[in-house]
Each structure stands twice: as structure tokens, then as C-alpha cells.
Amino acid sequence: MTGEGIKECELIEWHIKEGDVVAEFDRICEVQSDKAAVEITSRYAGTVRRLCHEPGAMVQVGEALLEVEVADEPEEEEDAAAASALGPMPPVQQLAPAEQAVKREQAGLAATLASPAVRRVAREHGVDLASVQGTGPSGRIYKEDVLRLVEAASEEVPGPSLQHKLPEQRAEQLSRPAPSAAGLPAAAEDVIIPLRGYARTMVRSMTAAGAVPHFHYCDELDAGPLLAARALLASDPALGGARLTFLPFVLKALTVALAEFPVLNSSLSADGKALLQHAAHNIGVAMATPTGLVVPNVKAVQGRSVAGVAAELARLQAAAAAGRLGPEDLAGGTLTVSNIGAIGGTYASPLVNPPEVAIVALGRVREVVRPAPGGGFMTASVLAASWGADHRVVDGATLARFSNVWKALLEEPRRLLLHLR
Template sequence: MSDFMLPDIGEGIVECEVVEWRVAEGDVIEEDQPVVEVMTDKALVEITAPEAGRITRLYVDKGEIAKVHAPLFAYEAEGEASSEAEAPQAGPAREEHAEPGPAAPSVAPAPAGASKDFILPDIGEGIVECEIVEWRVAEGERIAEDQPVVDVMTDKARVEITAPEAGVVHRLHVAQGEITRVHAPLYAYLPEGGEAVAETPVPRRASPAPPETEAPRAEEGESRRGRGPYGRIPAAPAVRRLLREHGLALSEVPGSGKQGRVLKEDVLRHLERGGDETAAAVSAPRTAEGRAPGAGEPVAGEVRVEPLRGVRAVMARRMVEAATTIPHFQYGEEIDVTELLALRERLKPRAEQESVRLTLMPFFMKAMALAVREEPILNARLNDDASEIHYLPAVNVGMAVDSRAGLLVPNVKGVERRSLLGVAAEIQRLTEDARSGKVAASDLKGGTISISNIGAMGGTYAAPIINAPEVAIVAIGKTQWLPRFDVDDRVVKRAIMTVTWSGDHRIIDGGTIARFCNAWKGYLEAPETMLLHLG
């Protein structure tokens, strides 16, 4: 038995009202048969059957509200082994699925001897979707309780999903590299003791029908040109959404699938050809993947399109939000780090004995935590309606890391309480985790002030964007050996580092950030003075 999850039915739509069920529990259904009509805040939408089978349960009554990505109805696919436990149930069974909660890990109920769907649980505050990075198991493979099954990448971190109980993997619903949604089925498995039915193949739900490779028979000609057995054009919800995004009508795109089903490839091909695709293209020879010969092959001068996903997608949203809602102002300064470099060289061998790599970053962070004592508003934040300033009890310094997934900003918690060696060890751990894509979500939350070490890549100046809801960020430029005058007016060689601050001008003014920067600069130019304040 499989649960049909209410798909995305329009941009921004999260729920809808069930207007009319076209079927009842126990009814036999065919692929693309209309099953239910739902009303969103924009339109009446018809939901069709993903494949042939029999309705076993309706989870939402007529007139009730259904949630996107929540179970709408359950069905037994054609050819799937049935049992008495799959008989329609009433009342309380529906309520179990009306509101899928955030409890982890959730598994859709299933009868004894049949497979269960593992529902992707809430994996982080505000996260609604993730990308499948790597499946650790294959269909038919035996799994143990708490065994890692799949790695997924959210817009914040890489997360490992484990098995809720022992059994056998029956079906992987989402392919590697594809996007899945929270509260949607991730994979199906047979619990321990129910593996006997594993030999019975179950049609993979939500997979597009294989494209026809033979020329259509005469009696099928009309349906292949766009009309299925129910007088409508067959297409998956994702395809209909793609059409809406491009302002196309379903009837404009010739379908190459079974009974004229419009596939995603048909829509993309139609767009590539500027909408001038003719009916003759439908019956043109196709490859095993349903493409016309040569489709998808690189063309000279062709534009390569890559979807904006994961960390890069959330960075795009957050940077636009921060740049447009926070009044930024910049403040630049030069810092003489000659003495700091010498101190680090003396301490490096001791740190290496502890298997810790000592860079300048731990010194930057410790000096920042000390400077916050003098100007605590740099470690504060505004509440949502900008009516209160909240002074934070700990200095959690974030650091921008250029990872494979994109820009990540993990933070060292409680810098003011840690030793210099402790800060260095934590920086090393966070950097390694971020660059491998396995940084924990907790390491990305709770930052209070950030450092962007652009100088590590050769930059001298930058105007960083504040990492909201923080109120300040500093960009550190590369260190250069430059001529400077000493106290006796002699030209000497000094290590000069440029820094550029961005502050939230709603609560930080030029004088405040200048005083803070001067205090920070004082500790870095005379690093031994930090010893006076270390507990």
C-alpha cells in the first residue's frame, strides 16, 4: 500500500480544501483517472491517480483542509499483494495523517507483510526541502536499526538519515541528485519479519511512464496527440507546474508518453524550440530516454543551465534580504600585525604538539571577544520589529568558509570562555566539517558577530554584507609588508593588514564602530596585552 502525497499545486500554496472525491474507498482506479477536486486560494484543481490500482483509504474528508506534502489518500498499486489489514479504515485512521508533525523519523503506517514508507522528518528549523547527496543503501539491501541510509544536503548543512528499524529496503523514491520535501516519502522498506513480499516487484510510484519508441498505432493516434481515456491531457503535477511557470497551456505541448502523456522532456524541448514544435515531432524517432536523437548533446556556444539549490540558494535569498533591509555603512582601518606574526611563530610548535594548527584567526576572535566588553552593542541584535536591542551573553564568532556546497558561516561558541588553543582547535574542526559538507546545523546557528577572511584568497579590501540578524561583520584583507615610519621617523618594514567593517546603521554609528575597532586593533598590535584579561 502506498500513500499519495498532495503535490505542489501552485506557487506559495501550502494547503487546500477537498471539494469533491471522485472515488470511494475500495474503488479500482486507472492511471491518470481524476480522483479528487481541491480548492486552493487561487483555483479549483483536479488531482489524478499516479498509477492503476485500488483506493484503500481516504485520509481527508470532503470539506476538510489538506496540506501540501501530506498524505491525501492511500492506494494499492495494480499487482501489489493485498491483505486484510489494507482494508479501508474509517474515522481515527484519517486523523493520524491530517497533520504530519515534526516528530522524527516518521513512517507511514502499513499492513503486516507490506512495505512502509519512510517519511522525511523535520531536519532543521525552517527547512522544507533538501537534495539527495548519496544513498548508502540499494533496493533489496538489508538494513539495521539506526544504520545510515542516505545523506541529504539542506540549505544549511549535510544531514545523515538513519533507518528507524531493521528490515529490507524495498524502493528508493527519490534519485540521487534530486530534490525531496520534508514530510514526503523518501524510501520504502519491509520491516524485519515482513521480507517475504520483497520478491514481488512493486511499480515505482511517481515515476514517469516510459516513452514510446514505436510509431503509434492508428487507433492510438488521437490519444497520443493529447487526450487520455478520461478526455483530458495526462501530465504529472510537476509537469503542470513547469508549464505554469513558463505561461504555457498543456494543450500547446505535444506529449510523447503513453496515451499522449506530456513529459518534462516534452516541455523542455518545446521551450528550446521556441514553442514552434509541430505534431510531426511527436512521432519522430526517440532514444531510450525519450529524447530526439542528439537532444542533450553539447552544442558550440550553448548556455549551460544549473539550478540554484542548497546553500547557494539560501545565500542568494539571505544576501538580498540583508542588503535591502539593513542600512549598511563601512569603516576601514589598517592594523600592524608584525608583533602578532612573531608571537604566532613562537607558539606554533606548542600548538602542533597538541595537533592544532595555529593561524591568525584565533587571535582575531579572542581580541574581538575582549573588545566586545568595551562596546557590547557590537554583540547585540534587534528584535523582529526593531523596537528592542538584545545584548547577547556569549560571543559566538562566525567565520566565512568557502566550501564545496557554497559559502558557509559556522561559528565558535563562547569565544570569551575558551583558551586560545581551544579556539584554534574549534576553528580547525569547523573548517574541516564545512569543507567536507558535513557541518552540523547547530554549528551554523547562534552566531553573534562574523569575520570574513578574504585576505586568505588574496583580497585587500572588501565591503561585506552583514550576516543577519547580526549587526556587524569585518572583512580581513591580506597582510602586506609595507614601509612605515617608526617613532624616530626612520622607514621600517612592517606587516600591514587592512580591515573593513560593515555595521547596521540602525543601532551602530561611526563613533561606536571606531571605538570598537580601536580596542580590537590595540589587542592585535600588542598581543601580549590580551594576557591581562584572560581568566
């Protein structure tokens, strides 16, 4: 199962090759949806005849992943070949070649048996599917059939042709004025990058976040005691080898403050008529990965110790780096932490991750000179915190009071000892 509501997935990796013999439920490939990475298993036992897609291709749910020759069932070979691990193939009417041509003529189409992915390739190259001879069952057109025609056309017409550009590119190139300066180096060609996986999820979530009226609140806290506590406990055996950053303290302090201000751990109904206050504090941590930003969450932080939070964060970070986060790691978040300071910067204007109502962005810890209590000056380690909240749910005074409670716990981390689980 690829997940409810998923329409297409990116093929990440094949675990088999053409000619391999597979058994039912053997691993065949890994796909990445906009929610999580999923391993697909074989629905049939037999010999792999053809892999229908290259790694990196977008595969529609219902489209064939590979062709499998099923042993002892030769009369059903084509049906098995069309089987897809992402879901059942759309029904294909089996017609004789002459009858098929008549049907296509009557419909005004030279080729109708082509998957959405093949049609997209044809559009990208400006190819009319009516001119393509399909080599699949019942004249079905494969991507290779389209590309073969494109290669033949490129051999006849030297140089790049606007005919094989996207419509948007053709219009832009036709309207672009010729360069007036001579001797300038040629610029690289424009690149169209499809948004997939986590990058596409970010487009959707931030579009929704843009519709939320935000209230932002910023403050600074003295990070000296927090850094000292981390240094003291970094090698403690209770961590089980997990690296101790200040994030576990941040999350633990948040869950203590949320117990006092549960409105920050809630979500607003779609019609805006009800507020759901969540019992579990599932605090998300934004993580940068090679495929985009992802926000897995530590489940039930209120029931974990600082060491327990550190261990779970280490697991999530390793899974995110390897692209192995599961749907359960990403679902159910109730508040988000963005540690942008690990890269740089001080303040930010973070947007909530709907349906959550609050987010905090942490800046980098920096050394500043401040007046000392007894006179003179002193150096202090300062951490900037930038809050963003859904102003329909959280008013400014509530957010400020909540932040003050959280800040006091981090400035005196020994107080967290009173809230250990």
C-alpha cells in the same frame, strides 16, 4: 528530522543499494538542506526494492526516498514502499484502473499522481503529464516514466527540439538574432544551475542584508607583533596539533572589545522596537566550501583561550570541507569575520549577516614602506580591516572606538594574556 522550516533537501549520498536488507534506524542516506547536512535512518525493517532518487536530486519533504519490502506484512507492502524518511507521504487514493481513468477524465487531467520532483522534470522537458503512462501504484508517474517518453520522442525527431526546452530558453532562442559573422566557432550551450544548499542560503541572507542600511569603516593595523606571536607559539603543545593562524588572536581580541562595546554583539528585533544584546560571543568565520559559502561560529569565545579557539576553528574547517557541519554549528552567530585576505585583496565592503549587526573583512597581510620613528624608512607588515555595521543600531563613532580597542590588542597581542580563560 531535517530541521524546522525545511521544504526540500538535496540527496548527497546513499549508504545502501537495491536488494540490501535494512533494520529499523539503519543509516540509509545523507541529505543536504540549506542549513546543514543530515543523515537519514530507516523507519522500517525489510528489503530495499527501489531507490527513488539519484544522488544530486532535490527531494521534497513528504516525498518517498526509497521503497522497502517489509517482512511479514505483505498486505501493507505498498504503504511501506511509499514511506519517506523526510516525512509522511501525501495520502494517495487507491482506485481501480478503470475508476482511476474516469476520475482523471472528470478532472481534465491524464495523470495526477506525480511528485513535485517528477512534475519539475516534466516541465523541464516540455512533457504533458497527460501523455505519460505511470508505472507506479495506482498509476503513479515516476521520473523514469517521463524520461522514457522523452527518449522515445528524441528518436522520432532528430536533433534538439525547442519543445523540450524551458519556456525561458525557448523565448530567448526565438528572439536571439542570427550570427552575422561567418566562420566563428560555435559557443557552448547555456547552462541552468539550480541554487541549492549553502548557495541558496546565501541568496536569502544577502537579500536580507541588502535591506539593511550599512555604515562602513576601514583601518590598517601593524601585524608585525601578531605574526611574531604566532611564529613563537605555532609549535606549542597546548595547541594539540591544531594549526595556529592569526584568526584565533583576531577572535579573542574581538571578544575582549565586545565586553566593552556590547552593542556590537546584538541583534535588532524584526519590528525595530527592541535590541537583544547577546551574553555569548558566538563569532562566525566565513568559509568557502565546494557547495558555497558557509559561516559556522565558534561558540562562547569569551570563555576560551587562544588555543581553545584554534582547536574549535580547526574542527569547524574540517567539518565544512567534508560537508559535515551540523545545525548547531551554523545557528546562533552574533558577529562575523570574513578572512578574504586568505585569497587576496586589501579592502572590502562587507554586508552584515542578519540578524547580526556587525562584520569585519580582513585583507591580506602586505609589506609596505613607512617612515621610521627615528628618521628614514622601514618595512612594516600591514593588515587592512574593513568593517560593515547596521547603521540603525551602530553609529560611526561607536564602530570606530570599538575597532580601535580591537586594533590595539592585535598590535600588542601580549595584552591578551590579561584575558585568558
